Amino acid sequence: MKFSAVIFDLFGTLVGEFVSSAGQMNAELAAALEVPYEPFMRLWRETTEMRTIGAFQTVEASIEYVCGGMGAQINAEQLSKAVEIRLRHTRRSLEPKPDAVATLAWLKNEGYKLGLLSNCSIEIPILWQETEFAELIESPIFSCRARLKKPDPRIYHLACERLGVEPLACLYIADGENYELTAAANVGMHPVLIRTSSQETRGEVLREAREWQGDTVYSLPKILRLIGVTSNPS
Numbered sequence: 001m002k003f004s005a006v007i008f009d010l011f012g013t014l015v016g017e018f019v020s021s022a023g024q025m026n027a028e029l030a031a032a033l034e035v036p037y038e039p040f041m042r043l044w045r046e047t048t049e050m051r052t053i054g055a056f057q058t059v060e061a062s063i064e065y066v067c068g069g070m071g072a073q074i075n076a077e078q079l080s081k082a083v084e085i086r087l088r089h090t091r092r093s094l095e096p097k098p099d100a101v102a103t104l105a106w107l108k109n110e111g112y113k114l115g116l117l118s119n120c121s122i123e124i125p126i127l128w129q130e131t132e133f134a135e136l137i138e139s140p141i142f143s144c145r146a147r148l149k150k151p152d153p154r155i156y157h158l159a160c161e162r163l164g165v166e167p168l169a170c171l172y173i174a175d176g177e178n179y180e181l182t183a184a185a186n187v188g189m190h191p192v193l194i195r196t197s198s199q200e201t202r203g204e205v206l207r208e209a210r211e212w213q214g215d216t217v218y219s220l221p222k223i224l225r226l227i228g229v230t231s232n233p234s
Contacts, residue, residue, distance in 0.1 A: 003190065003227055005165045006107055009174030010118035011093075012196050014100045014133065014220075018093050025089035032081040033063070035072045043069045051121035054144040059083045059123055090123040094131050103220040104136040112227075113163045115170075116140040117156070119149045119177075139163050151183030160187075173223055176209030185214075192217060192226060 011018045026044065030037040043066045047055075056062035063082050067074050074082075108114055114137045118124060125142045128134055139162040143149035146158060160167050167188030174180050174194065181191035192215045217223055 002169075003112070003171050004169040005113040005115060005160075005163050006171045006173065006223070006227075007115035007117055007159050007163075007184075007189070008104075008137070009172075009177070009180065010116060010120065010124070012175030012177065013097075013173055013194050014104075014116075015094055015097060017196070018090075025085060028085045028089075029063070029082050032085055033067060033072065033074050033078050035067060035070060035074075039070050040066065052119050052143050052149050054122070054147045057122055057144075059086050059126070062121065087123060087127065091127055091130065094124070094127060094133075096132055097220065099219060099221050101132050101136070103223070104133065106224070108136050113165060114138055115159045115163050117150060117159050117172075117174075117180075119143045150180040151178055153183060153187050156184055156187045156189065160189075171223065171226065173217075173220075176206055176212055179208045181208055181212065181214065190226075191215070192223060194218070194220065 008014050026041055027037060030040045033040070047062060047066060050056065051062055056065065060079055060083055063079060063086070064074070104114060116133070116137045116139070118140070120142050122144045125140075125145055128140060128142075133140075139159065141155060141159050141162065143155065146155060148155040148158065150156075156167065156172075160170060163170075170189045172181070172184035172189040172191045174184070174191070175196050176193050181193055184191040193209055193212045195209070195216060195218045215226060217226075
């Protein structure tokens with residue numbers, strides 16, 4: 001089958017997993033805000049869904065919401081410092097995996113349309129233009145902006161619409177979080193699992209990866225073989 005587009009997941013696929021640095025970041029946030037860590041973390045985790053589907057369109061709004069839920073009064077200086085911490089750690093998490101940029105550049109140079117589907121909070125689209133991916137991926141879709149998240153089929157259709165392609169013409173590359181590969185297959189895309197070291201340890205979130213029987217790669221350049229290329233991009 002000839003593909004004309006490749007749509008990527010972000011965390012665990014093009015970059016490492018965000019959870020790997022979250023603990024240190026959250027401790028710094030609580031310290032900057034001068035609030036107790038455990039209550040802060042409990043409420044912060046409870047807002048994960050809200051942040052992912054775009055309830056907060058600024059970093060400030062998400063932090064103020066959690067502090068308000070704790071009954072904590074914070075000042076402008078504390079808020080500004082917390083936002084800076086959140087953006088600094090998020091920026092670090094967007095460092096490309098080895099071969100990610102080269103693989104995307106090769107695909108783009110060969111005429112493939114490139115898209116992105118990411119379940120994420122508002123920090124990612126805020127920082128996106130700073131990344132090396134911004135000039136390579138023509139249609140990034142962030143759940144917090146689209147107000148939809150994977151595995152909702154509507155977000156996959158939206159990705160195809162924005163690229164101007166049919167689902168059957170798309171490869172979807174992801175690490176299998178929350179059954180995103182099955183969802184891609186259900187709308188007609190060709191899903192491909194990228195293996196990561198944490199897929200054996202992250203419980204239910206990555207169950208799909210452990211049970212996956214479809215196409216699988218262990219590094220991004222290997223997807224080129226699925227589109228008929230036998231050599232790695234230079």
